Amino acid sequence: MSEEKQEATTDVKSDAGVATPVAATPTTAAATDAPATTPGAPAGGRERRPRRGGPNDRRGGAAGGRRPRRGGRQERPRQEFDQKIVSIRRVTRVMAGGRRFSFSVSMVIGDKKGRVGVGVGKAGDTQLAIEKSVRAAKKHMITVPLDKDMRIPHDVLVKYASSEVMIMPAPGRGLVAGSSVRTVLELAGVKDVTAKIFSRSKNKLNNARAAVEALKQLKK
Secondary structure: OHHHHHHHHHHHHHHHHHHHHHHHHHHHHHHHHHHHOOOOOOOOOOOOOOOOOOOOOOOOOOOOOOOOOOOOOOOOOOOOOEEEEEEEEEEEEEEOOEEEEEEEEEEEEEOOOOEEEEEEEEEOOHHHHHHHHHHHHHHOOEEOOOOOOOOOOOOEEEEEOOEEEEEEEOOOOOEEOOHHHHHHHHHHOOOOEEEEEOOOOOOHHHHHHHHHHHHHOOOO
């Protein structure tokens, strides 16, 4: 009798030991699966952030692009005269404390309607020298006597310093000129003209001033 009781007790214990992990398995599985079934939550348990560019995203706006700048880009007002630099020179002065640099700018301005001028500006900064040259060119501006087709009435030959320039009307040929003389005639609006530099001077400022002096001598 004692042996049968011992066998029965061992069988019950073994069955209970086997049944216990089977009953605990679904409980643990349910506990691990519970956060995964929650909508909107990742597997790590952190909240999922909304993506940028959505309808409620303030950074990207309604379309998800960049926010437009305040005020926008303003258009620059058109200048009264067209400008073109003829030459820029860097001038060096040797002083007791060392070398000092300055810039000399030669500028031609015109409205392409018969008005043109040449000016020179000198300063320690390039931008300041350009502004000075523009002001000087406006002070020395001339009006060229042109006909309705923007042509000069007759030939003219002028010698200024070491530059000698001749300007002749040439109907149907366009603007035929070189060096800074072409710049002066182009900004003055002259058409169908031929210019010739007889001197060997390479000074662009003198050539431009010679062209202006030649235009001054034109008469209707």
